[in-house]
Amino acid sequence: MALPSEYDQGFSQRKAIYKKYAQAIPGAFVVQKTEKAPCRMACPAGINIQGYVQMVKQGKYKEALEIIMEDLPLPGVLGRVCPHGCEDACRRCEVDEPLAIRDLKRLAADKCDPRDVDIQCMPERDEKVAIIGSGPAGLSAAYHLARKGVKSVIYEALPKAGGMLRVGIPEHRLPRDVLDKDIEVITNLGVEIKTNTPLCSDLTIDDLLKQGNKAVYIAIGAHKGIELGIPGEKANGVRQGVDFLREVNLTGKTDVGKKVAIIGGGNVAIDVARCAVRLGADEVSIVYRRTRNEMPAWEEEINAAEEEGIEITYLSAPQEILIENGQVTGLRCIKMELSDKDSSGRRRPVPIPGSEYDIEIDQLIPAIGQRPDLSALEDIAGMEFSKWGTTEVDSITYETGREGVFAGGDVQTGPWVAIGAVAAGKEAAESIIRYIDGRDMAEGREPIDREDPVYRPIPKNAKQEARAKMPELALEDRKGSFREVELGYDEDTGQAEAGRCLNCSYCCECYQCVDVCGPKAVTLETHAEIPENMELNVGSVILAPGFKPFDPSRFDHYNYMKHPNVITSIEFERILSATGPTMGHLVRMSDKKEPKKIAWFQCVGSRDLNRCDHSYCSSVCCMYSVKEAVVAREHAGGDLDCAIFYMDMRTHGKDFEKFYDNAKDKHGVRFIRSRVHTVDPVRDSDDLEIRYVTEDGEIVTETFDQIVLSVGLEISPEVIELARRLDIDLTETNFSKAEGFNPVATSRQGIYTCGAFQGPKDIPESVMEASSAACSAGIKLASARGTLVKEKVFPDEKDVTKESPKIGVFVCNCGINIGGIADVPAIAKYTKSLPHVEYVEENLFTCSQDTQDKMMEVVREKGLNRVVVAACTPRTHEPLFQETIRNAGLNPYLFEMANIRNQCTWVHANDKEKATEKGKDLVRMAVARASLLDPIKELSVGVEKSALVIGGGVAGMTAALSLADQGYPAAIVEKDSELGGSAKDVSKTWKGQDVQEFLSELIQKVKKHADITVITDSEVTDAKGFVGNFDTTVTGNGKETNVQHGVTIVATGGCAAETDEYLYGKNPNVTRWHDLENDPGRLEDAKSVVFIQCVGSRDNHRPYCSRICCTASILQAISIKEKHPDTAVYIIYRDIRTYGERELHYKKARELGVIFIRYSLDNKPVVKEVDGGLEVTVFDPILQKNLQIRTDLLNLATAIEPVKNDKLAGFYKLPLNEENFFMEAHAKLRPVEFASDGIFLCGLAHYPKAMDESIAQAMAAASRAVTVLSKDSIQVSPLVSQIDADKCIGCGLCEEICAFSAIVLEEVEGSGLRAKNISASCKGCGLCASSCPQKAIDMLHFKDQQIVAAVIAAV
């Protein structure tokens, strides 16, 4: 079954059993299932309809029958006569018409003889059961009993088996050979059918029980026609419909009049009528008292009857049969009309007085219903009957009042559908087996009501496809013949019809995966696993439910749903991905053409209250669109026109502005400040035309090949519901509402959050917040740390140094991943010929647990001292095998892998021979290297369990407090005399919280904390050591102190830059940042205030965005407007960057009348002193003219810059970027760590950021630091440099080039300077080894001779 791949945004397909994507963790396959499909739920017998439909779709008819016959032994019969209630439940109805389920069942039975299906039966048992009646109920009971090992004998009153299937349904609907074949399926299982053997005084239920039958199942059906109850019914020419059909069906003929009238509206009436036509009647009519709408016969049957010339009179009822000489001559009818609804829900017909009329007939066949013939049952002790003349049974077990006697089918329900009887027979079989075994018959069988079942959503783009038409026998061929009318689908039609199935429950449970799974990982048991409720005892909960990309399908004007070349940015990501549906080949969807012009529309689903209720900014879309445009151009080879339509370009992240500048200047990406309203497809092409207004008011029409909608982030309804269940407060835009100054706290104690649920954000911030959430949880759980740890114990290591190499090689097939391409036996055979190889084996999966056990056994038994695994990549699997050989008593470094999958069979799938040859070579190289491998001792260093925090601002104090609260002492070094840093100048956060109050509390907490030492007026003046063991010299107050610490947290902060622009420093009314708000008196008489943004930011000198200034100025502007509504407030800006929910402040400022005027870097505002006041001249791009603003006050948002960090960077060898901010190890994955272990980063020293972001980063740094501090010793990679002091000449080249300070020169007495390695700091890169002119350095596990051996073996 193919479903759209979510990973590839529906551009490719996946199966219901699938792995999310190649690199997914865990790398396991899952089966996607929901509730049982509605068709299956609607089927009385619960047949796995979706399963067999999928098999039919693939032409696997035998497999389809196997699925059907799990429940139903009569596929050919029910494939024709079933009234298919399942089709009414089919969700395809919501798209077009229901699937032709019954006809697909028939196709399976047409294409594969049901007798050829291998039916699994349990071992045969001795007990016998008697079944009365060989209709669908009796046959089904016999079949299911036989499958459970019990052989039964069926007693049939009529001369042929089949019950109503045989005698009630005419051959033109159910050919006899089909019925015979299906019955044979059951007799082939050893079921005996005794015909002409009715239940009677010679054969009673008691007799059967006495004969040794353990149970009796009564399934005699309902074969007795119901009389009309009008005068003349005894006359010649009046015959019950069921009797008429019985004779026709058993003998092929019966007496038929010339003018035949049939009374009734069910299928029996139609069957009789159509038989009468075939037997030569001249006029056949049906009289029915209601209208066609109420007629119970199937629509297709009514149509067929009409086609065959049968006249149906509606709203007419018989009153009297007219007789002459005892023979029917006519029928008096009365016209009816419909009144109110009766108990059956249908409108009740009532006669119209005086409307009687006569019709001339010579045969009348009533077919108004049947009931069971109970004559043979009435005397059975304990049996009870309902008022409708049916047997009473237990609703679950089908047992009658008489012990051991069960009943089902029409005799119990009254006339009903065959599939219902089949289901009843199956249930009876279950009861009978339990009865024989003495088990509880009812246990676990109560029907389960599922309320609001969840199914696979109907695909939005599901195309309407007509239901396949059933071919029929030509009308002229039907007269005088009982040839089957419905001819069955051909394979193509049927398979296409099956393709319409919507796969409502995803997995169709065909269990084909179970059949093919070699290692038996997928079994019927694993398939049957259902969601389990688990109760976990936890101290904290972290919510990281993420976001949902905004779905733009609700915007008609973008044509997203209608045009394949309008896609979302998330979809475009997949097109750009090397592992995506086009392997990274940039093509558009409609015609797979390489696009030449692509447009991005920003803010789709963001900053848009009118159309999508999302007034916030999604924060990430500007940057990802710029990235997509640049990457697209790289993929397209430069010949691609990329245009980004935006409102404000928000590239406020670290290094983002430079990327934006490069996109513009180097890559030629066009940035157009305009919001495009509509997209129109270009006639006779797949292109799209857009119209937009440029900044200077010109209307432009432009055509693009493809349009990318930069969709925003939103919180899904499921997450909102989760928050409701957890009693977590949300903001007005549905993000988690942070409490207090902890940005990852929620409104509920002990529950923390991180990522986009906390607020729209990008990866670095999400990763930071994840660590801060872990920190918050860690503080609460500090006392429980380590209490659940179990230590692993290994056996002693065997000393192999004196042995010659004895290598064992395990060659993996990886299922068919390797073995399906390379000749694994040939590789294994070749491997045996290699030197030192003692043992070779092939495995289906070398990584499976049983192979691990085997490997340990072989290592011990054969005395192996090296192991080579030829399989996948050491990057994922080396640790597993190393642990295995360690468990077998070998040093883990006596292990080597040959990568014959990722780097061989997967990439040379088309050349099996060459893949095999390369496989041999790779194994030879691995063996050559393995024979030279040495055991290496694990390396660990002790940990000084304390931290040094450099900087006593909010970030530094938060980090120190977060550590101390977890029991790890911290020392804060602050260069000022007071703690507090730049927060001392800030009055309120963007969320309106009082900063000074918070700050003084924070300082108090820090000062009072027993585990925090504060060293003020001091600076770091030297540092030595490595992770776990730092030794830092702190100088201040005239003295020098040495601090021993295990980790270092750098939180040196930043400040607002000075400027000489815009008369700053020359005019007292030109202020900076918080100068204005901290001196509110100045505002009292001001008629006008102007803010200028980006003063010293985003220019050549500081090509970065200071991130917080837009929000800061807007908050000040709001505060002024709220206090002095008449003061004119202007904000002169370049792009407003109120990312996330800060956008709401921007909106509010505009509502309050703050005037925003945009300027560009090449046309900056000019400030002059005029008449004792200030005049700001700025070009307004909307008015296209210069504005002169007279103002009393001018406040400048100058850049945020880091403090001077170069000295500190030198002491710890920490990298700085061009703007003097510290550089983290990895912008996204390790945002608070330095590349050197044990040193962490937070606050403004990293990049300008708001206080909540600084706090989050500080807690993240503390959290990462705890991963070091919580250990007594740290395992470090022992693959480090090894220096031969005798060869070393002390040149110092190695010390100089080592990026990790892992080599130092030390004075050795009598020899001068000699290099010494610091293993704990060494990263094992080997730069020193390859640079050493004396060859005095070698790398453990990557020794010169080990590498050279592999090189020699390679060629």
Added chain:
Amino acid sequence: MADFEPKIVAFLCNWCAYAGADLAGVSRLQYPSNLRTVRVMCSGRVDPVFIVKAFKQGCDGVLVSG
């Protein structure tokens, strides 16, 4: 030259190029089978001597990627 099958030894950095070669496999990208890879912990580990050794052994090309 048409049937020339060069022998190429590739020194791949464990952290980037070797991971890239693995990803090429995961992505089922197909390329000629002439490469024989030697994993090193950093391309900085590749001593010029290794390269000379490879050529002396008769290899036609050496790729250092990291």
